[in-house]
Amino acid sequence: MNPTQSKPITILLDNNAHRYAQQFAKEQSNPIKGKQVYLNTLTVYSIHTYLKCLNINSNLANSDCWQTGLRAMFNVADITLSNGKLECLWLLPGEETTTIPLEIREDRLGYIVVQLEAELKQIELLGFISGDNIKFDTETINISQLQPLETLFDVIATPKKTPLNQWLNNIFTSDWQPVETILAGRITRSLTTANSTTAITRGKTIAWQINSLEQEIILVIKMMPQSDKTVDLCLQLYPGEGNNNLHAGLSVSILDAANQTCMSAQAKDTDDWMQLEFSCQPKEEFKVEMNLEGVSIVEQFLA
Amino acid sequence: MEQQLSKAISECRQSTDTTQRQKCLNHLLILIQQLPGIYFASHQDYPEAYNRTLEWVCKNIDRFEPTTDSVSRSMVIWINGYLKWRIRDLYISDNSYDPNRVYSSSKKDNNIDLIETIADPQISLSLLDTQIEKMQAEKEENIGNAIANYIKQDLGNNLTTTHPRKHPQCNCHCLAQRLLLEDPPDKVSKIARDLAVNNQTLYSHWKKKCLPLLQEISNSINN
Numbered sequence: 001m002n003p004t005q006s007k008p009i010t011i012l013l014d015n016n017a018h019r020y021a022q023q024f025a026k027e028q029s030n031p032i033k034g035k036q037v038y039l040n041t042l043t044v045y046s047i048h049t050y051l052k053c054l055n056i057n058s059n060l061a062n063s064d065c066w067q068t069g070l071r072a073m074f075n076v077a078d079i080t081l082s083n084g085k086l087e088c089l090w091l092l093p094g095e096e097t098t099t100i101p102l103e104i105r106e107d108r109l110g111y112i113v114v115q116l117e118a119e120l121k122q123i124e125l126l127g128f129i130s131g132d133n134i135k136f137d138t139e140t141i142n143i144s145q146l147q148p149l150e151t152l153f154d155v156i157a158t159p160k161k162t163p164l165n166q167w168l169n170n171i172f173t174s175d176w177q178p179v180e181t182i183l184a185g186r187i188t189r190s191l192t193t194a195n196s197t198t199a200i201t202r203g204k205t206i207a208w209q210i211n212s213l214e215q216e217i218i219l220v221i222k223m224m225p226q227s228d229k230t231v232d233l234c235l236q237l238y239p240g241e242g243n244n245n246l247h248a249g250l251s252v253s254i255l256d257a258a259n260q261t262c263m264s265a266q267a268k269d270t271d272d273w274m275q276l277e278f279s280c281q282p283k284e285e286f287k288v289e290m291n292l293e294g295v296s297i298v299e300q301f302l303a
Numbered sequence: 304m305e306q307q308l309s310k311a312i313s314e315c316r317q318s319t320d321t322t323q324r325q326k327c328l329n330h331l332l333i334l335i336q337q338l339p340g341i342y343f344a345s346h347q348d349y350p351e352a353y354n355r356t357l358e359w360v361c362k363n364i365d366r367f368e369p370t371t372d373s374v375s376r377s378m379v380i381w382i383n384g385y386l387k388w389r390i391r392d393l394y395i396s397d398n399s400y401d402p403n404r405v406y407s408s409s410k411k412d413n414n415i416d417l418i419e420t421i422a423d424p425q426i427s428l429s430l431l432d433t434q435i436e437k438m439q440a441e442k443e444e445n446i447g448n449a450i451a452n453y454i455k456q457d458l459g460n461n462l463t464t465t466h467p468r469k470h471p472q473c474n475c476h477c478l479a480q481r482l483l484l485e486d487p488p489d490k491v492s493k494i495a496r497d498l499a500v501n502n503q504t505l506y507s508h509w510k511k512k513c514l515p516l517l518q519e520i521s522n523s524i525n526n
Binding site: 015 | 319321322325326328329330332333336337347348349350351353354357358360361362426427428429431432433435436438439441445446447448449450451482483486487488490491492502503506509510514517518520521522524525
């Protein structure tokens with residue numbers, strides 16, 4: 001397989017794509033803005049079609065470009081996925097560079113670039129560039145910078161950052177359960193002691209598929225906001241339901257935003273829990289990497 | 304091609320990891336699109352039938368069995384079997400679109416089936432400007448105008464009064480005009496130079512203050 005040398009995938013622009021594009025372009029204040037919206041809509045609709053082929057759920061109804069007011073206000077061609085937004089950028093025939101509107105720099109998972117053709121009957125998916133490569137002052141993308149389209153799938157698979165700061169406002173995603181629920185009837189360590197009035201504790205099931213067997217553990221995060229705005233965090237691992245001990249060799253590491261390991265621990269035969277304690281600055285990012293028999297699962301957090 | 308295709312098919316079937324399967328299917332699509340003999344029809348709904356066929360192939364690749372001694376020939380036969388059936392379906396039920404295929408464009412449009420209200424598109428890139436101009440003229444209420452006017456006039460001074468403390472000139476009114484109404488938009492570096500602020504200050508203000516404010520405005524105009 002050598003995707004860099006292969007021909008780009010073509011998606012035909014069907015009537016639905018053109019109808020949406022007409023409807024949306026009509027609402028705009030002038031032909032220039034109308035054309036921008038028309039081509040944005042064609043591109044977004046066809047990438048939505050492509051993602052559907054690969055069984056990737058994309059939500060147009062939740063995308064800014066599908067909102068009447070937002071597409072009139074901004075130059076947006078976004079597609080909402082479960083862990084963030086993809087932006088779709090197009091090139092006119094003969095163009096090799098596309099401009100990135102200021103409003104869509106920095107907070108996208110990545111950018112798919114397509115080539116339009118004169119008859120507007122099809123688009124070619126030229127490639128992808130990850131959001132990590134686009135800074136606020138990145139004005140353009142040239143096709144020479146594009147990565148093969150398949151790099152998109154690694155970015156899509158990157159887990160969403162859990163915003164711990166939202167926990168302080170009692171906002172939790174459904175995967176993070178109260179400890180009383182997820183560890184019901186189990187003995188927990190130091191989760192209800194000091195600081196319990198301000199501490200917030202939640203747990204999540206982490207599951208591996210190893211040799212066709214599901215192996216589970218429970219990851220618990222206890223967060224304790226401090227008066228200097230830093231946050232003390234206590235991370236604990238417990239065996240999954242039905243197990244008394246953690247799997248021997250299970251390791252856990254805390255990595256900073258630059259992927260440097262800050263601390264780590266490894267379970268021994270008889271361990272029935274593990275714990276790491278550390279502090280974070282507000283908005284600091286970190287990762288928890290859990291490794292079992294060579295298979296890593298990474299959870300990302302925003303303090 | 305025979306070898307590449309066989310390899311791609313077996314990789315798709317063997318991949319248990321979601322990301323790996325997506326990569327395999329992506330590669331399979333590239334190969335399939337290079338196969339000679341995929342059925343073509345000039346029906347206006349052929350593109351939709353073709354796209355749906357790609358989706359069907361990806362979903363059903365595990366069920367593909369070669370029926371001849373050539374994998375690529377068998378693949379073309381397999382794909383054409385489905386594609387021809389889809390096209391026949393289109394010719395038979397030419398006007399019976401499924402409204403569920405269409406997403407509503409906004410809360411307001413919930414009950415309107417776009418397919419019923421818009422004529423068939425016959426647009427190419429060279430005709431796009433004039434076509435759009437014509438369409439825009441037909442539409443009496445135009446959200447685009449409402450938004451452009453709001454930005455230009457800023458009647459409540461909402462945009463003008465939102466600026467970094469020490470830089471009143473770097474306000475959302477000025478930035479929105481230069482970044483959203485100009486085509487092409489002015490560059491950050493140029494605006495920053497004109498307003499005597501640094502690029503980062505301008506960008507942070509735009510991102511943190513102006514974008515949320517403008518989003519709010521666009522929602523309020525739309526409702």
